[in-house]
Amino acid sequence: VDDMVSGLKEKFLNETPDPFVSVTFKGEDEEQREAGIFLMSAFGIAIFLMAVILVAQFNSLYQAALVLSAIVFSTAGVLIGLLVTSQPFGIVMVGLGVIALAGIVVNNNIVLIDTYNRIRRDEGLSPVDAALKTGTLRLRPVFLTALTTVLGLMPMVLALSVNLIDRHISFGAPSTQWWTQLSSAIAGGLTFATVLTLVLTPCMLVLGERKWFSWVSVIKPSRAVKLKREY
DSSP states (O other), X not given: OXXXXXXXXXXXXXXXXXXXXXXXXOXXXXXXXXXXXXXXXXXXXXXXXXXXXHHHHHOBHHHHHHHHHHHHHHHHHHHHHHHHTTOOOOHHHHXXXXXHHHHHTHHHHHHHHHHHHHHHHHHOOOHHXXXXXXHHHHHXXXXXXXXXXXXXXXXXXXXXXXXXXXXXXXXXXXXXXXXXXXXXXXXXXXXXXXXXXXXXXXXXXXXXXXXXXGGGBSSOHHHHHHHHHHO
């Protein structure tokens, strides 16, 4: 349908004889366009609110940006997930999946960064040692949480339909087509973002302790440790 609408739009634009005549597509095309505008607005507001809360919580622009970087990774994972499952890009269901992921994938970075700050503050370890200990303490819970979520979505990703009356199990049922895009987007984005954040977040935390990034950090953990020792 989208290909047909695109072809009609191109035809009308090229062959409309009267410049005062305008062509507008109604129905599903208009609804998808309005839904896309709404989802983009909701996504922008959600990112802004999360950024404000994270800066207030961590008192660091760098760490807040590091948490939000998981959203970028998850968006790339959404496209990979749709490509692997051969699903089309639906603006409504995939958009809902991206917005849902924005609130899910940041949890991993919040847990890692909060643990890292606590270790630096309470134990006074070096950035490298604190990052290694953070990975040791939080790798398993973060990985298992993401794994159970992805496995729980697999029946919808595979378009599994169970008919309890006829005792029949089928794959690719028409009733599951809407949820397949949503579940594929969430599963792909969560998998991709979790793997990258478990590797990149500790490395970026260590890098954030360098002098080059001191201008984006209001109160650095190392300074907090130093003040605690002085008093």
